[in-house]
Amino acid sequence: MSYTLVGHRGVAGHYPENTPVSVQAAIDMGLRWIEVDVQPTKDNILVICHDHKIDRCSNGQGRVDELTYEQLCQHDFGSWFDPRFADQTIITLSQLLSLAASWQLRLNLEIKIDRHDPRLVVELLTQQLSESPLAPEHVLLSSFNHDVIRYAEQLCPNYKLGVLTERLTNKDRKLLDQVDAFSCHVNYRWLTERHLTELQRAGRQVWCYTVNQPETFKLLDQVDGVFSDFPERFYSA
Numbered sequence: 001m002s003y004t005l006v007g008h009r010g011v012a013g014h015y016p017e018n019t020p021v022s023v024q025a026a027i028d029m030g031l032r033w034i035e036v037d038v039q040p041t042k043d044n045i046l047v048i049c050h051d052h053k054i055d056r057c058s059n060g061q062g063r064v065d066e067l068t069y070e071q072l073c074q075h076d077f078g079s080w081f082d083p084r085f086a087d088q089t090i091i092t093l094s095q096l097l098s099l100a101a102s103w104q105l106r107l108n109l110e111i112k113i114d115r116h117d118p119r120l121v122v123e124l125l126t127q128q129l130s131e132s133p134l135a136p137e138h139v140l141l142s143s144f145n146h147d148v149i150r151y152a153e154q155l156c157p158n159y160k161l162g163v164l165t166e167r168l169t170n171k172d173r174k175l176l177d178q179v180d181a182f183s184c185h186v187n188y189r190w191l192t193e194r195h196l197t198e199l200q201r202a203g204r205q206v207w208c209y210t211v212n213q214p215e216t217f218k219l220l221d222q223v224d225g226v227f228s229d230f231p232e233r234f235y236s237a
């Protein structure tokens with residue numbers, strides 16, 4: 001395998017996404033990298049959750065940024081996927097960083113911003129990272145939000161940065177150069193050979209989301225990383 005295989009939201013194809021059991025499954029499978037989504041609660045605790053609302057992936061309702069961490073802890077984030085995961089609660093970034101450090105697991109932290117001030121969120125992130133035992137080289141910070149990436153370059157200079165986009169645009173190109181990004185994360189459906197070559201010649205790694213059918217992705221052996229909900233499918237690809 002020539003690329004980095006990244007468990008998407010842990011191992012989201014088989015476990016409730018972004019929960020402790022999903023992260024542990026990635027560790028148990030021997031994956032070196034996972035991607036998770038990070039966002040702030042009402043009381044500015046960074047938690048691991050993809051949607052801006054908790055309705056789809058918990059037994060609760062409401063916006064993450066309108067609920068306190070304590071309120072979020074009242075909900076079950078697992079039984080929507082399968083009743084056997086009813087014990088899964090939301091996990092904080094701080095808890096995840098400790099878990100990852102104890103297993104040498106590498107993390108791609110995708111920072112999701114909705115109504116919060118991007119600078120504040122990056123300050124919270126910087127604080128968490130500085131308190132974490134996880135080595136900076138085991139972390140890759142990414143976001144669709146360009147302000148987040150710019151603030152991360154200023155406030156977290158020791159961390160790798162990934163510019164996240166659906167397909168490569170001129171704004172992405174500018175940002176990649178401006179922050180000297182480690183990587184560009186693109187939707188595999190829109191990745192062209194021309195963009196791949198351009199990015200790699202410029203010294204960027206190209207990581208593609210979310211590839212769940214390896215046989216359908218023609219550029220698989222040329223890219224540097226793939227995110228998958230079903231990482232086991234790549235062992236025989």
Ligand code: G3P
Binds near residue numbers: 037050209
């Ligand atoms: O970070 C890669 C991928 O997760 C981006 O899209 O919506 O799955 O967070 P999304």
Ligand code: MG
Binds near residue numbers: 037
């Ligand atoms: Mg994501």
